Amino acid sequence: MSNDAILTQILFQIQAIQVSQQTLAAKVDVLYDVYDLLTVVGRCVSRRRSNSDSKLDKCHFHSSVELYNLGGFRIATSLSTSPPGKTLTTETKDKEREKALYPGRVLLTTYPDQHGIQPYILHWFAKDPLVRGPVICSRLPSSIKFRNALGAHSGSYSIYRALAIGMGTLSPSHRPDYSMTAPPVDIPPNESWWTPGKIISFDPWGHLAPQIFANQLRTKEEGGEGLDVRPSIAVTRAHIKLSELDETVRRGGIDVDGKIVMKSRPVKREDGSVNESIDPGVEVAVSKAAVEPVWYLPGVAERFGISETLLRRSLFEETGGMYPELITRPDIKVFLPPIGNFTVYIFGDPALLSSSSPDVHVTLRVHDECNGSDVFGSDICTCKPYLVYAIEECIRTAQGVQADMVKDGKKKGVGVVVYFRKEGRALGEVTKYLVYNLRKRGGDSADRFQALMSDVLHWLGIGVNGRGSAGADGKKRGRVDNMVSMSDMKYDAVVGSGIDVGRRYELPDHLIPPDSRVEIDAKIASGYFSTRKDGKELTPEELRKTVGRGWEEVEH
Ligand SMILES: [Zn+2]
Numbered sequence: 001m002s003n004d005a006i007l008t009q010i011l012f013q014i015q016a017i018q019v020s021q022q023t024l025a026a027k028v029d030v031l032y033d034v035y036d037l038l039t040v041v042g043r044c045v046s047r048r049r050s051n052s053d054s055k056l057d058k059c060h061f062h063s064s065v066e067l068y069n070l071g072g073f074r075i076a077t078s079l080s081t082s083p084p085g086k087t088l089t090t091e092t093k094d095k096e097r098e099k100a101l102y103p104g105r106v107l108l109t110t111y112p113d114q115h116g117i118q119p120y121i122l123h124w125f126a127k128d129p130l131v132r133g134p135v136i137c138s139r140l141p142s143s144i145k146f147r148n149a150l151g152a153h154s155g156s157y158s159i160y161r162a163l164a165i166g167m168g169t170l171s172p173s174h175r176p177d178y179s180m181t182a183p184p185v186d187i188p189p190n191e192s193w194w195t196p197g198k199i200i201s202f203d204p205w206g207h208l209a210p211q212i213f214a215n216q217l218r219t220k221e222e223g224g225e226g227l228d229v230r231p232s233i234a235v236t237r238a239h240i241k242l243s244e245l246d247e248t249v250r251r252g253g254i255d256v257d258g259k260i261v262m263k264s265r266p267v268k269r270e271d272g273s274v275n276e277s278i279d280p281g282v283e284v285a286v287s288k289a290a291v292e293p294v295w296y297l298p299g300v301a302e303r304f305g306i307s308e309t310l311l312r313r314s315l316f317e318e319t320g321g322m323y324p325e326l327i328t329r330p331d332i333k334v335f336l337p338p339i340g341n342f343t344v345y346i347f348g349d350p351a352l353l354s355s356s357s358p359d360v361h362v363t364l365r366v367h368d369e370c371n372g373s374d375v376f377g378s379d380i381c382t383c384k385p386y387l388v389y390a391i392e393e394c395i396r397t398a399q400g401v402q403a404d405m406v407k408d409g410k411k412k413g414v415g416v417v418v419y420f421r422k423e424g425r426a427l428g429e430v431t432k433y434l435v436y437n438l439r440k441r442g443g444d445s446a447d448r449f450q451a452l453m454s455d456v457l458h459w460l461g462i463g464v465n466g467r468g469s470a471g472a473d474g475k476k477r478g479r480v481d482n483m484v485s486m487s488d489m490k491y492d493a494v495v496g497s498g499i500d501v502g503r504r505y506e507l508p509d510h511l512i513p514p515d516s517r518v519e520i521d522a523k524i525a526s527g528y529f530s531t532r533k534d535g536k537e538l539t540p541e542e543l544r545k546t547v548g549r550g551w552e553e554v555e556h
Contacts, residue, residue: 011307015307015308015309018309019309019327019330023111023327023328023330027111097168101165101172102172103141104141107139107144108324109324109325109328109329110144110325110328110329111328111329112328112329112330112331116145117145118145118146119146119147119148119331119332120133120134120136120146120147120148120216120227121133121148122135122148122149122333122334124200124296124299124333124334125194125195125196126194127193127194129189129205129208129212129213130212132194132205133148134209134212134213134216134227134229135148135149135203135206135209135229135232135294135334135336136148136149136227136228136229137149137150137151137152137153137334137336138227138228138230140172140173140228142226142227142228143227143228146227147332148332148333148334149294149332149334149335149336150323150325150326150329150332150334150335150336151323151335151336151337151338152336152338153230153232153292153336154292155292155293155336155337155338155339155340155341156338156339156340158338159338175228178210178217178231179210181210181231181234182210182211183207183208183234183235183236183289184235184236184237185235185236185237185287185289185346185350186350186351187207187235187289187350187459187460188461189204189205190354190458190461190463190464191463191464192204192458192459192461192463192464193205193458193459195458196299197299197302197303198455198458198463198497198498199455199458199459200295200296200299200300200302200303200452200455201293201294201295201296201299201300201452201455202232202233202291202292202293202294202455202456202459203232203233203294204459206231206232206233206291206292206294207231207233207234207235207289208231209229209230209231209232210229210230210231213227213229216229217229232291232292232294232336233289233290233291233292234289234290235287235288235289236287236288236289237285237286237287237288238285238286238288239262239283239284239285239286240283240284240286240345241264241281241282241283241284242388242391243281244388245261245281245282245284245388245391245392245395246279246281246282248392249261249281249282250279253392254282254392254395254396254399255399255401256282257399259285260284260285260347260348260395260398260399261282261283261284261285261395261399262282262283262284262285263280263281263282264280264281264282264283265280266280267280284347284391284395286345286346286347287345287346287350288343288344288345288346289343289344289346290341290342290343291341291342291343291344291456291459292336292341293336293337293339293340293341294334294335294336295334295335295336295337296333296334297311297312297333297334297335298333300452303451303452304451309330312326312327312330313326313327315335315337319338322338323335339421339422340369340420340421340422341421342418342419342420342421342422342456343418343419344416344417344418344419344456344460345391345394345416345417345418345419346414346415346416346460347391347394347395347397347398347414347415347416347417348394348397348398348413348414348415349398349412349414350414350460352412352413352414353414353416353460353461353462353465354460354461354462354464354465355412355465356465356466356467357412358410358467359410359411359412360410360412360413360414360465360467361397361402361404361405361408361410361412361413361414361481361482362397362413362414362415362416362462362465362479362480362481362482363390363393363394363397363402363413363414363415363416363480363481363482363483363484364415364416364417364418364457364462364480364482364483364484364494365386365387365390365391365393365394365415365416365417365418365483365484365485366417366418366420366450366453366483366485366490366494367383367386367387367390367417367418367419367420368420368422368423368425368426369419369420369421369422369423370383370384370423370424371423371429372429374387379513380436382507382512382513385507385511385512385513386484386507387417389484389507389508389511390417390484391415391417393415393482393484394415394416394417395415396413396415397413397414397415397482398413398414398415399413400412400413402482404481404482404502404503405481408481410481416457416460416462418453418456418457420453422449425449426449450487450489450490450492450493451493453490453493453494454493454494454496454497454499455497457478457480457494457497457499458478458497458498458499462478462479462480462499463477463478463497463498463499464478465478465479466478467479467500468499468500469500471498477498477499477500478498478499478500479499479500479501479502480494480499480500480501480502481502481503482502482503482504482505483501483502483503483504483505484504484505484506484507485504485506486504486506491504
């Protein structure tokens with residue numbers, strides 16, 4: 001056996017020991033809770049004995065089991081500091097409601113060897129979705145034992161759902177009817193969906209879950225398995241309207257073709273009559289998909305080059321210990337993290353993305369949310385002009401008139417904009433504004449979170465279009481012809497995942513708002529990607545060598 005193999009084995013053993021040690025530690029913690037509980041029960045009982053006035057008795061518990069569930073600390077607090085304004089009746093009412101909403105005892109965590117625990121088998125990279133299995137993270141009594149995923153659906157919005165349930169406006173067992181929600185646009189399975197390592201940050205079958213897992217979803221009374229399976233992707237069609245696009249059409253930069261770009265309905269006066277003197281502008285037809293994060297932890301760990309154990313531990317610690325099962329359930333490999341989703345906007349025929357025809361041209365923009373600029377038009381950065389320019393390039397591609405495709409003599413095109421809810425290099429808007437104030441320049445806060453970004457391109461079939469160069473395995477790589485971005489990080493993520501990028505380019509000079517020119521120049525001066533240097537276009541080789549450096553704002 002080679003040294004490497006032995007080291008790998010030792011490492012694996014150490015990781016296994018770590019997991020069992022953490023599981024053991026968690027079990028000891030539970031014993032501590034039981035100890036605390038017994039102490040509190042003892043104090044309550046002696047208080048009851050010594051206190052004939054029942055109004056002073058603040059031990060509001062129905063059974064020792066429930067007391068155990070609430071944990072010794074909180075009970076001890078309520079014994080001594082019940083708020084004076086809160087009446088016994090309100091508390092009792094809430095207690096009863098809590099019982100009705102959640103009849104079972106509180107399960108702080110679960111263990112793989114616990115009685116009745118039978119996770120639904122999930123083979124993340126299986127080709128057959130029924131072999132792959134449904135993602136189940138519900139804690140409803142019907143599903144909790146079969147859960148094969150940690151966390152909750154809807155990312156950060158799961159907290160609002162919790163509030164709605166707590167306030168009594170939504171039942172915890174509410175299960176929507178998915179029968180009329182099937183995608184109106186086809187995003188069909190492709191090889192990347194089951195190629196190990198290609199898609200690990202969301203569920204590629206997420207938009208088809210209610211159809212594929214209909215039997216698992218159906219109630220037991222209806223002959224099904226009664227499991228709480230939910231879609232984690234939704235696909236739909238829409239028209240978008242941006243005043244910037246209206247302007248571009250007026251300037252002649254985009255044609256109204258009646259199919260992708262249409263004239264908007266006439267503007268009306270207050271009395272309902274048509275106001276011919278106002279140009280109503282245009283709207284653009286798109287297909288779009290909202291995609292929720294569903295992480296396959298071994299794949300995410302591999303992508304970031306760390307061990308799964310370390311990934312689980314840091315997720316557990318840095319979420320304030322919110323997900324103890326990251327530690328106690330090493331057998332559950334899927335985690336729905338409480339982070340924002342992303343949205344895919346497709347301009348033109350989505351089927352062209354996976355097409356191997358040499359006549360096809362694909363234009364791409366991967367955009368990280370910048371609420372201040374994208375929505376509110378803040379001029380501190382160039383995010384919105386970038387986004388709008390990329391949308392225009394996508395439209396021109398879909399119309400078959402984008403400059404590069406005309407040059408290459410291509411006839412069919414499709415454009416994709418992926419919009420990630422990942423504000424300020426995934427630091428959040430608060431940190432972002434602090435950095436604005438600090439005006440710190442330099443390379444110490446680079447965006448390391450583009451590593452998961454390429455998954456969506458593989459979901460769309462770009463990875464298997466075979467229009468790229470030959471890969472190491474002899475198979476043809478996928479290809480994006482145009483990428484509107486200055487970010488090396490994004491470029492590296494796309495190329496590293498097996499997709500060639502034909503040409504990448506930036507926002508043209510004349511579209512840069514004057515106040516943002518300083519930002520762009522600072523980026524280029526600090527070694528940021530630019531196709532221009534000393535007024536000359538760089539060769540692809542020179543571009544590859546350009547090392548991206550940090551900037552306090554979002555990467556483009
Ligand atoms: Zn910005």
